[in-house]
Amino acid sequence: MKKFPSEASSPPAVRPDYLSPSSVKSYLLCSLRFFFERVAQIRKPTTVALHIGKTIHATLQSFNLARWRGENSSETAMEEAFSTHFLELEKTEGPVDYADEKTRQKVRSCAWNTVKAYMASDEVTSQMPLGVEVGLSATIPGLPVPVRGVIDLVQHDLTAVDYKSAAAKQDTGHAAFEHELQLVTYQMMIEEATGDTPPSLDLSYLVKTKTPQVIRVKIPPADDQRKQRVADLYRIAYEDITTEHFHPQPGMQCSWCQYRKECSGWCSK
Ligand code: SF4
Structure with a gap:
């Protein structure tokens, strides 16, 4: 197992070849959890x-x-x-x-x-897909590595669709806000690959209720400000990961975190 970040030798051992929306979202949620899961690679039973x-x-x-x-x-x-x-x-x-x-x-x-x-x-x-599990990348100015991701489905009009399974019906506004990083990244990837902006960034929710429901949440494509915000998050995450900023960030996520035992043993020195 890798050592705690504070014990790691220099130069920095954590230097990813690329970033993905899921890795950066995980880092931003709790950097120490990210360390346990993706750097130290401590395996836990699957939920x-x-x-x-x-x-x-x-x-x-x-x-x-x-x-x-x-x-x-x-x-x-x-x-x-x-x-x-x-x-x-x-x-x-x-x-x-x-x-x-x-x-x-x-x-x-x-x-x-x-x-x-x-x-x-x-x-x-309603329609056949243009592409299924479409792997693309995006270049972000000032970020030394590419951002890579796999889009679940791309429609013929270039709408990116991501599947989410959920136990209960989601609040539309919250869903859009929660998945902004992922969806705007998909937009940037499609724009880089095709030169065109997708007309919509969609979430397709499969709700596992007694009578299952399928709910499409449509989110308008990002303007320059939203894209800038996402690009900034990638640059900040890369800088912090490669300089080994990993520390506990207690919050709601602790209630389902599987690394609480390891977390309680953390200290900065
Ligand atoms: S218990 Fe909370 S603070 Fe600790 S690693 Fe998990 S999510 Fe982070």
Whole structure:
């Protein structure tokens, strides 16, 4: 395991080749948690929410790729894909902390019903995607490394769509604010790749309620001020990561943080 940042030797050991929206968001939320997870790479059991979120995401990817390639995207084929992803993710990212087998089956069934609701929704019937899991990068002036990301789906009009699975219906304004960094990054990537601005930056929420819901949140593309704000966040995060600024940032996130034991052992000297 890597040492605590204050014990690390110089020159700085943390020098990423690139940044991603998720890495910077994680750093900004709590820099010490970022250190434990992404620098020291301390593995923790996968939470049920993360396992299910990844299973749903992987199944939607299989579904959209099958449609895009003209392959079998039937409910039967996707149920098989869902089962495969569920089991594979348990193996590769597990153990998953399910309370017992009954809970595991109940959660699994709820997740599959949510995927079915998506496949039957207007989201699918309205149009075919231009691209699925589109990996792009953006150059930010003053940032020595590129920003890289993978967009879940790009529509023919260049609208970027990101899937989110949620336990309850989200407040639209809050969702837009919370995911601003990720969505504006996608806009910058699309602009760099195509020279055009996407007409909208969308979140597609799959809500795992008793009757699953699929809700599209549309966010207007960013103006120069919003893009500047996001670029500044990348520059600040890079500077702080490479100079090893890692310290506790207590807040709401501590209630679901898996590194509380390690965190309590932290001190700056
Ligand atoms: S317990 Fe809170 S302050 Fe400590 S590492 Fe986790 S999120 Fe950060």
